Amino acid sequence: MFNRLYIHVPFCVKKCDYCAFVSYTPEDKELTEYPELIMSELQLHASGEQSIASVYFGGGTPSLLQPLQLARLLDEIAKLADLSIDAEITLETNPGTVDHISLKAFRDAGINRISLGIQSFDDQFLQCLGRIHSVQQSRQAFSDAREAGFNNISIDLIHSLPNQSLNQWRSELQHAIKLSPEHISIYGLTVEEDTPFAHMYPLNSPDLDHDLSADMFELADELLTSSGFEHYEIANYARPGFRSQHNSGYWRRDGYLGLGVAAHSFLRKGYGIRFSNPDNFEDYRQAVRSGQLKLIGELELTQNDAMEEYMFLGLRLSNGVNRHDFAREFGRSLESVYGYVAADLARLGLLVQNESKLTLTKRGMLLSNKAFASFLL
Ligand code: SF4
Structure with missing residues (x-):
């Protein structure tokens, strides 16, 4: 996990x-x-x-x-x-x-x-x-x-x-x-x-x-x-x-456990679970001392949530998002989910794509928030 x-x-x-x-x-x-x-x-x-x-x-x-x-x-x-x-x-x-x-x-x-x-x-x-x-x-x-x-x-x-x-x-x-x-x-x-x-x-x-x-x-x-x-x-x-x-x-969506006040965690179970710890010392201390951790904002991701995250996070990297890895992760081709979005961003000069992967251009990195918003399903 x-x-x-x-x-x-x-x-x-x-x-x-x-x-x-x-x-x-x-x-x-x-x-x-x-x-x-x-x-x-x-x-x-x-x-x-x-x-x-x-x-x-x-x-x-x-x-x-x-x-x-x-x-x-x-x-x-x-x-x-x-x-x-x-x-x-x-x-x-x-x-x-x-x-x-x-x-x-x-x-x-x-x-x-x-x-x-x-x-x-x-x-x-x-x-x-x-x-x-x-x-x-x-x-x-x-x-x-x-x-x-x-x-x-x-x-x-x-x-x-x-x-x-x-x-x-x-x-x-x-x-x-x-x-x-x-x-x-x-x-x-x-x-x-x-x-x-x-x-x-x-x-x-x-x-x-x-x-x-x-x-x-x-x-x-x-x-x-x-x-x-x-x-x-x-x-x-x-x-x-x-x-x-x-x-x-x-950025690759590996699972991580966050320990301590206000620490965030992401567990690889299903499409992923996110939660965080109490953000003040006394609440955190009491939760740990009582052996009952209060997890804040626990969220089980849907497949759509996970695909969006996969794109936002993967495209931050210069290696970009690999089509084969996406298909292995979600059982769907990247083209079938995001083909039209990628084509639009490529037209705007924010992204380049080839048979194996999608990467942001330097301009795409500069305007990354605009590019990422396009991947919301
Ligand atoms: S106050 Fe904030 S920015 Fe300054 S050292 Fe602490 S965590 Fe870093």
């Missing part, structure tokens, strides 16, 4: 001004108790035979947990499930929360991939975003991670920041390339409701130039691919052999 584990750690030193994720500043006792709750939750799900190909500690700021706590959690996972010897085990890391000692200890604990939330190589933008770290701390964290033995490091960057010019974005990309990570994730800033940013930068704010966003996407594609990165997913670039296995599993 699942072969991947996502562990959500909803704690941050301080909330960033643009952030809409479930995260807050924890009390010490919450930090101490949380890994125990995750272990108890895992025991409620464990069947003993489950084989796990990847584990992802996301957040929030999972690097606020102690390396020893993570080591125990990974031991428990290995006891309760068949944790593959070459499993990809990622830790999202805020550069302001680690040093060379903790990074070495995370490596020793079994973490083998670091995803470093650098976001920008400009201190003014970091301050504008409300990040807790400086560029110097990001650079230090990266080199400490390398020294600690991490040979698979991903960094996150955000573009379309308030008043950011194309040349400033070019410089961000050049800094990223020079640092030489194995993987880069690139997101355009979205101003989410109920964040400080929504008040500071209302719709149509002159500080946000939405027209530049497309140019920034194209510049990233041009500079990163000419520097040896593969643009393998709309927002993700990797050196050959370093695509995120865990996230690739999401």
Whole structure:
């Protein structure tokens, strides 16, 4: 039913001004108790035979947990499930929360991939975003991670920041390339409701130039691919052999179990079941302690739901959607379900198709929401 584990750690030193994720500043006792709750939750799900190909500690700021706590959690996972010897085990890391000692200890604990939330190589933008770290701390964290033995490091960057010019974005990309990570994730800033940013930068704010966003996407594609990165997913670039296995599993609709506050799960049963955990600590704690998990918004997908998802998620990847795989999954040919949609999108220059597969063009990636809406049944 699942072969991947996502562990959500909803704690941050301080909330960033643009952030809409479930995260807050924890009390010490919450930090101490949380890994125990995750272990108890895992025991409620464990069947003993489950084989796990990847584990992802996301957040929030999972690097606020102690390396020893993570080591125990990974031991428990290995006891309760068949944790593959070459499993990809990622830790999202805020550069302001680690040093060379903790990074070495995370490596020793079994973490083998670091995803470093650098976001920008400009201190003014970091301050504008409300990040807790400086560029110097990001650079230090990266080199400490390398020294600690991490040979698979991903960094996150955000573009379309308030008043950011194309040349400033070019410089961000050049800094990223020079640092030489194995993987880069690139997101355009979205101003989410109920964040400080929504008040500071209302719709149509002159500080946000939405027209530049497309140019920034194209510049990233041009500079990163000419520097040896593969643009393998709309927002993700990797050196050959370093695509995120865990996230690739999401886009292929592998089953995953989400543990922790507000964690989402997708189980491969029938056409798939989606649900999430309570999104506040106390409700989650009580549910786990009572042994009765309250699953929120449990949804059993219909075949139509699953086919739509298959297209939205698969088309995010540069490999696209394979016709043969679609037919094997659903017992229907892709042409019979989506032939007319694919032809329309191809006419608009958003998609290319051949005998074996469908892929989005670069323009299709830029206008992916428009393309995906066409696949709703
Ligand atoms: S560190 Fe990440 S999760 Fe935490 S507040 Fe900032 S953006 Fe949100």
